[in-house]
Amino acid sequence: MPSLLILIVDLHPLSWSLLSIPPSPQPSDPTLSPIIAKSLPSSLTLEEFITQLLVFLNAHLASQWGNRVVVYGVSAGKSRLLFPAPSTTRDDTNTPSGNVYEPFRLLDSGLEQGLRGMMSEEGVREGKGLNEPPALVAAMTKALCCELTLIFPLTSHIPSSISPLEISLINFPSLASSLSLLFHSILTKGGYVGLMNCVFAAQKGKIPIDVLTLPPSYTQTSPPIFLQQAAHLTGGMYWRWNGRGGVLQYLHVSYNLHHNLPSSSSPMHNAACSYLLHHFPPLVSHYISFHRKEEWQTERSESP
Amino acid sequence: MVQPNFSNPRKAQAELSSSSTAALDAFLDTQHQSYYEEIYKSEAACLCILRQLPEICRYIILHFIWSHQPVKSSDLKALLRMDQFSPLSQVANDIQPAIKRKIFQPLELQQGKRGHHTPMNDVFKRGLRNALTGSGTSNSFGLPYPLSPTDEYPSESQLIQFGDRTWESILKYMVSSGLDRGFPVARPETSVLRLLHSSGLMADLSESNGRQQSLDRMTITSQGFQFLLEDRQTQLWQILVFYLTSIESRGISSAPVLSLFFSLGCMQITQSYSLSTFSNPTQLQALDDLQSYGLIYRPATPSGAKADYFFPTHLSTSLCSGNSALSAALNTTEIDTSHGGTGTGVGMGSGEDDKKFLILETNYKIYAYTNNELEIAILNLFMDIKVQYRNLVVGKLDRAHVKAAMEKGISAYQIIAYLQSHAHPQMYSSPPPILHTTIVDQLHLWDKERNRLRTEESEMFEFFSKDLYEDTEAEAKRYDGLLLAVPKDKLLFVNPSVKDAIKDFVKGQQRQLRGM
Structure with a gap:
């Protein structure tokens, strides 16, 4: 059964600047297992993250014919559809290559284009409104609407023997410490109500919301409790990156685990996940050498 | 009597969709390791083989594709949310399709440790990693050819x-x-x-x-x-x-x-x-x-x-696009976000729509909206075509034609699958199953009729004495060679292989009777 993956990526400049600061040496934590302790905490830059994200999205497309991906980006005070681009603004300048599967190439170049657009908007802003929180509620609302438009025309065409597509909505908010305060300010502006409305809509539509929070605990940020709640209510997964590489593996675990396998109670779920992640060696991320890596770097230097 | 398995459309649907690459699967099953090493050099082959595996195998492979260590059975059990003490055969069973495609080797004991592990095929691993990151060099997804303006460019x-x-x-x-x-x-x-x-x-x-x-x-x-x-x-x-x-x-x-x-x-x-x-x-x-x-x-x-x-x-x-009917359905929905970024088999759209032309009524009448000679010829194999208009063929499924088709070796399942896959969208508006149960059952009954008579070579014994008949019948049963007994006419039909034994027995019995 093909599935649709809707992804909301937090691109808030403040959170990424926080993540890309190399962590100060930490005193060794005796509670960690020796395998994990072996890999040191490292910073994560946006381009590193995006390359891993692209590989994960490709794997999602690869795992089944008919799988789809929709990506939204959120930044301070706004949200934007990154992929697929609206047909009017689509310009496919990259030529097909013999070594890249065409749907992967369309995804990669489309997402790249969307990110570029968003980054250039950030450049124009010149730091204005940078203290606003990421417009998560707006993005979630759009994502849920997108899901509705995608699902309903489909089910009317597909013979009744096929059940509706399985939909998932994944969040990757990377809320930094300064933002967690702003997160409270959402509350006063009614953002909490908006978020909860989205969560209930997702719950009713049986759409699991998976959350992967990127800032690891050493950044001294508090976890986004409302998103934990969102994941819990919708039967999704909540994960916090441990800051030691292996983001791709986190993505694989958090998404696939409850989509492809018969669902089970969440405690088991989390037990299985933590077992896997704790026994998994850090990824060979150097293997992922995208040919566009240099371009990402130039792009990042443009962004504030 | 209605047999429930006849009228289960889901089952028929499953048979239909699972079998589209059955020929390929059977062929691949007989190949050796070296054959796989050869095809896994192509990234496209790795991707297609991956997609043909069951969901659980795809998931396991994608999960472990970036690991540089052999896959441990304990990791597999955790991943599949099994009890750590569950038997190894359960895990082995789940990855069996991947073992068949030589992606994994059968689980073996780890040296110096407890527990089993299996390495992932290196060629496959490299191929799939390259496919996902686009860093291969073999141009296996086809090297685009830049056309000059004079070149022919078909739409x-x-x-x-x-x-x-x-x-x-x-x-x-x-x-x-x-x-x-x-x-x-x-x-x-x-x-x-x-x-x-x-x-x-x-x-x-x-x-x-x-x-x-x-x-x-x-x-x-x-x-x-x-x-x-x-x-x-x-x-x-x-x-x-x-x-x-x-x-x-x-x-x-x-x-x-x-x-x-x-x-x-x-x-x-x-x-x-x-x-x-x-x-x-x-x-x-x-x-x-x-x-x-x-x-x-x-x-x-x-x-x-x-x-x-x-x-x-x-x-x-569309060769590797899985269930073609499904991808066609996905393709026909043109929505703003649908374009461009997906893995559906492109290009099945219009061709598949033309194939949905058939309306079957419960009175066995078929209306086929087609003018395709081939489709009409195929319909003609099992239905009685009454009227043929320019875009419509009207006919009836009747016993004579269906039986004639079955004589040619076509089974009821195939006819049902054909009718189902060509059903007009209108047919989907009524509650499932798509084909009415009575028709499906009738087709199966016609199929069974073929097997109503069975010919078997036999030897006939005719008796005059009821005692001798009954004794011989018991004897033939003992030899497991009795085919048919007709007590009214005192006739026995036995398997030719036990003919001599029965003959000797009858002679012995007769001698005994005479001797008395």
């Missing part, structure tokens, strides 16, 4: 038309050979006929000794009739696998050609591809042959020679 609909027409002309040739009054058809290329012959889909029945087989006098076999009723993708894979076996029978490895098929399956329609990627002579030969099946289109240069680029048609780009 998507032209390519679909070319593919359909070429493929259907082969099927028409097959159908026509089985009709008393065939319709005019073009003779397919000799290489096609040779393959149809070697695959057993057509045979020259006039020459029974098989030496002087003439390709022009061939008629369709019962296997061929069954082939006609399959859906398009199943037919394609059957033919392609016949093609692979015919290469193997010449003592050449078919692995490069299979990689080529997978590459074609990953290509995009309307894109031109260069021939230079396919350097192997068997691959070039195969590309030549594939044109005569309509899988690729290769324009001719002005000088008359074949161009050194080609266009895949929808037949080849």
Whole structure:
């Protein structure tokens, strides 16, 4: 059964600047297992993250014919559809290559284009409104609407023997410490109500919301409790990156685990996940050498 | 009596969809490690093989693809949310399809440790990683060929038309050979006929000794009739696998050609591809042959020679697209966000829509909105066509025609699957099942009628004494050779193999009776 993956990526400049600061040496934590302790905490830059994200999205497309991906980006005070681009603004300048599967190439170049657009908007802003929180509620609302438009025309065409597509909505908010305060300010502006409305809509539509929070605990940020709640209510997964590489593996675990396998109670779920992640060696991320890596770097230097 | 399994549309649907690559699966199951090592050099092949595995295997593979250590059974159990003390066979069972494709090796004991592990095939691992990151070098997804303005540039609909027409002309040739009054058809290329012959889909029945087989006098076999009723993708894979076996029978490895098929399956329609990627002579030969099946289109240069680029048609780009009906349904929904970024098999859209033309009523009447000669000929195999208009054929499923089709080797399941896959969208508006239960059951009953009479060779014994008859009946039962007993006429029918024993027994009994 093909599935649709809707992804909301937090691109808030403040959170990424926080993540890309190399962590100060930490005193060794005796509670960690020796395998994990072996890999040191490292910073994560946006381009590193995006390359891993692209590989994960490709794997999602690869795992089944008919799988789809929709990506939204959120930044301070706004949200934007990154992929697929609206047909009017689509310009496919990259030529097909013999070594890249065409749907992967369309995804990669489309997402790249969307990110570029968003980054250039950030450049124009010149730091204005940078203290606003990421417009998560707006993005979630759009994502849920997108899901509705995608699902309903489909089910009317597909013979009744096929059940509706399985939909998932994944969040990757990377809320930094300064933002967690702003997160409270959402509350006063009614953002909490908006978020909860989205969560209930997702719950009713049986759409699991998976959350992967990127800032690891050493950044001294508090976890986004409302998103934990969102994941819990919708039967999704909540994960916090441990800051030691292996983001791709986190993505694989958090998404696939409850989509492809018969669902089970969440405690088991989390037990299985933590077992896997704790026994998994850090990824060979150097293997992922995208040919566009240099371009990402130039792009990042443009962004504030 | 209604048997519930007859009228279970889900089951029939599952049979239908699972079987489209059945021929390929059977072929791959017989191959050795070295064959897989060869095809896994192609990233496209890795991707296609991955997608044909069951969901659980795909998930395991994608999960462990970035790990550089062998996969441990304890990790697998955790991943599949099994108890750590559950038996190993359970895990082994789940990864069995991947073991069959030589992606994993059977689980073995870890040296110096407790627990089992299995390494992932290195060639496959590299291939799939390269496919996901786009960092391969083999151009297995097809090297795009830059067209100059003078080059021929067919549109998507032209390519679909070319593919359909070429493929259907082969099927028409097959159908026509089985009709008393065939319709005019073009003779397919000799290489096609040779393959149809070697695959057993057509045979020259006039020459029974098989030496002087003439390709022009061939008629369709019962296997061929069954082939006609399959859906398009199943037919394609059957033919392609016949093609692979015919290469193997010449003592050449078919692995490069299979990689080529997978590459074609990953290509995009309307894109031109260069021939230079396919350097192997068997691959070039195969590309030549594939044109005569309509899988690729290769324009001719002005000088008359074949161009050194080609266009895949929808037949080849849909080869690996899983359930074609489903991907067609996905494609027909044109929504703003749908375009561009997905893995659906592109290009099945219009062709598949044309295939949904059939309305079957509960009174066995069929309305088929088609003017396609091939479809009408296929319908004619099992239905009584009453009226034929320009775009509509009206007829009835009746016993005589269905039985005639069954005599040709077509089974009730195939007819049902055909009716189901060609059902008009209107048929979906009524509650499922799509085909009415009575019709499905009736087809099965007709099928069963064929097996109502069974002929068996037997020996008959006729008795005058009731005692002797009963004793002999018991004796024959003891030998397990009694076929039929008719107490009224004191007749016994026994298996010829026990004839002598029964005879001796009867003689002995008679002697005893006389002696008394």
